[in-house]
Amino acid sequence: AQSVTQPDIHITVSEGASLELRCNYSYGATPYLFWYVQSPGQGLQLLLKYFSGDTLVQGIKGFEAEFKRSQSSFNLRKPSVHWSDAAEYFCAVGAQRISFNKFYFGSGTKLNVKP
Amino acid sequence: EAGVTQFPSHSVIEKGQTVTLRCDPISGHDNLYWYRRVMGKEIKFLLHFVKESKQDESGMPNNRFLAERTGGTYSTLKVQPAELEDSGVYFCASSHPGQPNYGYTFGSGTRLTVV
Numbered sequence A: 001a002q003s004v005t006q007p008d009i010h011i012t013v014s015e016g017a018s019l020e021l022r023c024n025y026s027y028g029a030t031p032y033l034f035w036y037v038q039s040p041g042q043g044l045q046l047l048l049k050y051f052s053g054d055t056l057v058q059g060i061k062g063f064e065a066e067f068k069r070s071q072s073s074f075n076l077r078k079p080s081v082h083w084s085d086a087a088e089y090f091c092a093v094g095a096q097r098i099s100f101n102k103f104y105f106g107s108g109t110k111l112n113v114k115p
Numbered sequence B: 001e002a003g004v005t006q007f008p009s010h011s012v013i014e015k016g017q018t019v020t021l022r023c024d025p026i027s028g029h030d031n032l033y034w035y036r037r038v039m040g041k042e043i044k045f046l047l048h049f050v051k052e053s054k055q056d057e058s059g060m061p062n063n064r065f066l067a068e069r070t071g072g073t074y075s076t077l078k079v080q081p082a083e084l085e086d087s088g089v090y091f092c093a094s095s096h097p098g099q100p101n102y103g104y105t106f107g108s109g110t111r112l113t114v115v
Helices: none
Strands: A003-005 A010-014 A019-021 A022-026 A030-039 A044-050 A056-058 A063-067 A072-076 A089-097 A102-105 A110-114 B005-007 B011-012 B017-026 B032-035 B043-050 B053-056 B065-069 B075-079 B086-097 B108-113
Touching: A003 A063, A003 A089, A003 A102, A010 A019, A019 A110, A022 A063, A022 A072, A030 A063, A044 A056, A044 A063, A044 A072, A056 B065, A072 A089, A102 B108, B011 B017, B017 B108, B032 B075, B043 B065
Parallel strands: A010 A110, B011 B108
Antiparallel strands: A003 A022, A019 A072, A030 A044, A030 A089, A056 A063, A063 A072, A089 A102, A089 A110, B005 B017, B017 B075, B032 B043, B032 B086, B043 B053, B065 B075, B086 B108
16 A cells, blocks of 8 residues: 655754655555645645656755655755745655546654754 | 635534535646645545546545535535544645646645534
């Protein structure tokens, strides 16, 4: 069965520090992987996605993620966090190949940024 | 273009009452999805419409939930009668059939509190 695990419920980092949010997935086929972010009062915004090819993908707002098949992981990183990055982050696996009629989400990681 | 619109943004109702959530997808997006996040848990798939047809409603919790999409435009999700465990954030999303690889566009959600 498909599932996504985000082991860290809350993370606090200082502004300017580096960030890594962990994501592990379980999926029987080649996964389509996504990271979404939800800022307070906002909808879920797509940060980046991986389908195939280069395992290091770049997204918006300076985020990147690396797909590691051997570890079933898709961790999100940012070299220098800004206060505006405080939000909740969700990793997701997209089921289906042709049309993503279903996402499996992790339970989210809430990021706090210290000044 | 206008995004996915959901209303109300918040709803507080008593147990046993009825609530109807509405979602207006992006114009031209045939695919419409409902997801739900119960407090602190993962975001879970509820159902998927293609135009006015339900393609997958495997995530609907029980028969107290009824989703409709008359005319293939906006969708409603009715909960009748509401129970305490129905509290959570209900997200709607839409996608264009010709752009399955771009993920969904999510609305900002409706926070439902059943007291």
